[in-house]
Amino acid sequence: MPLCEVLEPKITDKSRYHTRGLDGMCLYPPWIYPWTDKSSIIDLLKQALIWLVKWDVYDRIGRWIGSETPHSFDYLLANVRPLDSCTCFSGRHYGECCRNFHILVVSAAKTLASHRVREFQRIYPLYLYPRPETLMRFF
Numbered sequence: 737m738p739l740c741e742v743l744e745p746k747i748t749d750k751s752r753y754h755t756r757g758l759d760g761m762c763l764y765p766p767w768i769y770p771w772t773d774k775s776s777i778i779d780l781l782k783q784a785l786i787w788l789v790k791w792d793v794y795d796r797i798g799r800w801i802g803s804e805t806p807h808s809f810d811y812l813l814a815n816v817r818p819l820d821s822c823t824c825f826s827g828r829h830y831g832e833c834c835r836n837f838h839i840l841v842v843s844a845a846k847t848l849a850s851h852r853v854r855e856f857q858r859i860y861p862l863y864l865y866p867r868p869e870t871l872m873r874f875f
């Protein structure tokens with residue numbers, strides 16, 4: 737899936753929400769709407785405009801308007817099948833890509849304070865590929 741990035745204004749840690757990486761827009765859940773040769777750049781741009789309006793409201797009032805797909809790792813583990821397109825937009829199967837990392841984070845949540853895990857997921861968005869060493873430094 738093509739990546740649409742926000743260049744200005746810069747997305748800060750405080751205003752980061754529904755991003756793909758640090759500055760990218762998370763427009764579609766790839767496990768539900770994988771990018772294929774039938775996908776249209778026009779539809780992607782429409783979705784980008786909707787995302788920008790929602791993000792602007794979020795940046796102003798701290799609330800995401802309209803629908804959103806949950807991104808927590810425990811939600812993904814329960815709802816994304818191993819053969820679905822990975823949640824990180826790599827185009828690989830979830831079971832061969834990020835699933836094991838999500839299992840690691842969810843396991844860590846059982847032994848560490850859950851608010852620290854939520855904070856980690858907010859600061860390091862899902863699609864940033866934090867390595868286990870990064871995760872352990874954070875905690």
Ligand SMILES: [Zn+2]
Pocket residue numbers: 822823824825826830833834835
């Ligand atoms: Zn992945």
